[in-house]
Amino acid sequence: MMRFPRFQAAAVLALVACGSGSNDQQQPPPLPKTVARAPKPTPDTVTTASPKKVDGPAVVVADPDKVDGAALRARTRARLAADRSPVTVLTGGTAFELGRRLCEQVVPKRPAATPVLIKPNMSGFNWFRNPKTGDNGVTGRTTDPEFVRGIVRCVKARGHTKITVADGFTGKPSDWQRLIKVSGYGAMAAAEKVDLVALDDDGVFDVEGAKPGKPLAISGLEKTRVPTLLMPKGLADHLAHGLYISAPKIKTHRYSVFSLGIKSMQGTAMYSDASPAYQQKWRTHREIAKALQLVKAKDPGARALYVKSLEVFAERMVDILELEAPDVVLAEGAPAMTGDGFDKLYPNAEPVAIGGTNVITVDRVGAQYLGLWANAALAAELGGHATSPLLEVAAKRFGIDLANPKIVGDGAALFATPRPAYLIGMAEFEVGAPPAEAPGELLDPKTLPTELHASPVTDAPVIDGAIDDAWSKAPVLTFVTDWAGRGTKTTTRVRALWSATGLHLLFELDNITPFTDRTRPVDIERIDLYEENCVELFLALDPANRDRYVEIEVGPFGHFFDILVDRNAKPRADHSWSAGLRIGTTRDDARNAAVIEIAIESPDVLRALTASARLPIGVYRMEGKLRRQYLAAFPTRTPKPSFHVPSAFGTLVLDP
Structure with a gap:
């Protein structure tokens, strides 16, 4: 494991005391005596820090800055195992309206001084494309910034002033600048006067200010499948004394079957195996490379190795879930995307939003919406897995019965009949067929x-x-x-x-x-x-x-x-x-x-x-x-x- 020297900055409070970040509305988490107002947003810089190279130490984690992994895992297990709240499904209206409405109905109340972290899926795309061809490579793959704007307006209306929008990203700082411009997040953050942060640290762009991308060591991971996992300081701070909102895009995914709350946490993954830590996200699914080589070679053992790699990936993602479970998930499907999630996109007909305080049950309802729950055709392709192994492992690990989750909201009627599915897998298989636009009624x-x-x-x-x-x-x-x-x-x-x-x-x-x-x-x-x-x-x-x-x-x-x-x-x-x-x-x-x-x-x-x-x-x-x-x-x-x-x-x- 690579060791890094320590930043000369105030130590971060370790996460302790099971329940300190409870989602219970009657028992909000303890807060610092004062919470600073959000500084002026600077979406033109990464993590609101220096825009030019500064010589200094490599990515650091030192003992005083460690996150208490055992306490976090115990807290998450207790909270999610006890959370039987319904999942809310809304439909109709714009992405902005869906984000605001879902937030108003689902996000638990917190004191106005509580800092808020909103983590959309900003980086779930292959790469940029020429927008003049009609596809910029980003839109449709990532969370609509207007949906996030709706969430921002909702929490502002409750009096929150320290609001941060953040996601992890593996590209260069210049690529981040390009992303926030192409996606519209830069303009949205500037207009709403909220911080826009890349939860990354290359030793260059995170040497000033709050250092939200600073990787922190996590204790107590020796027996997990992610022993070298690090946590961005900005996320650790909000898990300790803030409100953490996950805002993923609802879409099928060529590898994980679908991408929602659990898969979205891959965006914050950092590992100390090599530097820079934020570019080590691939280690969560490192076995897939060999499996895809065999798939390409038409090896008869390719599918079994592919499924095994997915099962290992699922175990690692649930290890991360135990540490980083959000307080609430607000998932955007305006529209939800089927296909492979990256290159072949097929939008569903109706705009929807799915949310709740238990990320596992939200993913369960999202899987059903995408037609990828109890799907026999999927099971035939994935060695008996009738939904995403990420969801299966999470439910088993937390002891959650997913048979009949309670669904409320004006979109609940969408589940009255079986939902169609369309998934294009990396192992050269397809489940279902592309969705056709729901035919409207013939008008007189x-x-x-x-x-x-x-x-x-x-x-x-x-x-x-x-x-x-x-x-x-x-x-x-x-x-x-x-x-x-x-x-x-x-x-x-x-x-x-x-x-x-x-x-x-x-x-x-x-x-x-x-x-x-x-x-x-x-x-x-x-x-x-x-x-x-x-x-x-x-x-x-x-x-x-x-x-x-x-x-x-x-x-x-x-x-x-x-x-x-x-x-x-x-x-x-x-x-x-x-x-x-x-x-x-x-x-x-x-x-x-x-x-x-x-x-x-x-x-x-x-x-x-x-x-x-x-x-x-x-x-x-x-x-x-x-x-x-x-x-x-x-x-x-x-x-x-x-x-x-x-x-x-x-x-x-x-x-x-």
Whole structure:
């Protein structure tokens, strides 16, 4: 075991006295006489410390700074074994609303002076990707920062002022800076005025201040499977006299089966086997490398070794659980992700949040939500394990019966029937199938719009993506239907104006998911734009000939495509035709919303613009990557998604 010299700083109080961090609302843990207010947040530095290299000792743990592992383990065992509180499941609303509501219902009351640590899953991703391709590599894999913002607002409302958001990370300090920018955590922490901390220490970025990433030795681990485990000081401080909230992402996981409260604790793991300690997290699952080599080689013994490695990993994670069990778990599933948790992501239909004060029962309910509890197909792949071995080992170690956990909250009805599962395992197996979007109800055609009215204007609107006063004259057509006429949760609003200079349309889009290749230029016509996010407009310029119409596609970043279609001609499409487009777009990433504003000024369109004209029109929207949506103002009602159905066009009415 590597030994490290001691930092010259005040010793940390050892964790003692079983129950000192009790989650009992009537007996809050003892607090220091004074608790300092949170310092000004500096999310541009790691652990709010020096941004440049400082020569000094390596990662340190010295005897006075040891954490009392035996006392912590005894306290955790007693608390979790006695905790039979229900698990709360909420559904509906935004990630922010779910985080706030779940916190209000589940987080136990503490004196306002109690420091609060919120640990989301910030580092559960492979690596960054080019965001211009529509996937930054982080979103969907990690806890939504808006969910954490909801928790922050909740505890602020209770009077807490010292609030820290923190997770472990194995990358360089510059990678942490990139992560908090790409993920949105940096902006969220700055706006909410809370500390944002990497629970890491490389001997460089944690030499000042409270040293939350300083690794502390833990006594009493000689007979565990993690004898060299260290604990970040920031976590130890909150386990001793604070409120520790775990906020994991609800997702399936290619190795651990699913990732929730127990698996999330891997983010804080440090080991003294080598330096820097924070880059030794891999040692928790070190046996997997050999197993995957055999899997790749198609070795007949690969699966057995893979399962054995997972069982050992589970034992180690439960050893960590005995030391670091959070006071409460608030898990974000807005949406929950199935697949492998990293590269192949398939979101569930409904936004949910799952929470409780017993991390084991929260994981049990989360497993059921993901369809990975008592799953026979999973057992066939994992040597008889019908759920994650992490959950099985935890329940056995703590003596907790997981047969029928009590579920409360407005999402409890989600468990009335068996839940579907989809897991892609590292050992080259799959359980279940990708979730399809829950089909909405077919809406009564009599209740759906059939016309889009365009108001006349003398002064055409400025095409800049802003909703200026001119648009107040235009009636709004709102649609939520897909091509089949089913209702969806995605809303599109369309307005139209016409003038002597052209036809003007404004699209307001909500529920946008990032799926646009921004590496492509916006000033060159974009073929196959329909394969990404875009709105589509089909307009027949002669009411007597619906089979001849213009097709215009525009994306939320200004990409475009336009052709003239004649279904009775060969070839059908005239790619030389130009709509004479002018385009303006704006986006609101915080609300997942965008505005697309266009002017169509081609001579043939201008000739068709006469007062009281009624022109056949189709208005459509393509949205999403993981779950593709084919949305239509005037549904085509074809067996498979298709927009080229002139008989289903609605009517553009040019009001006089």
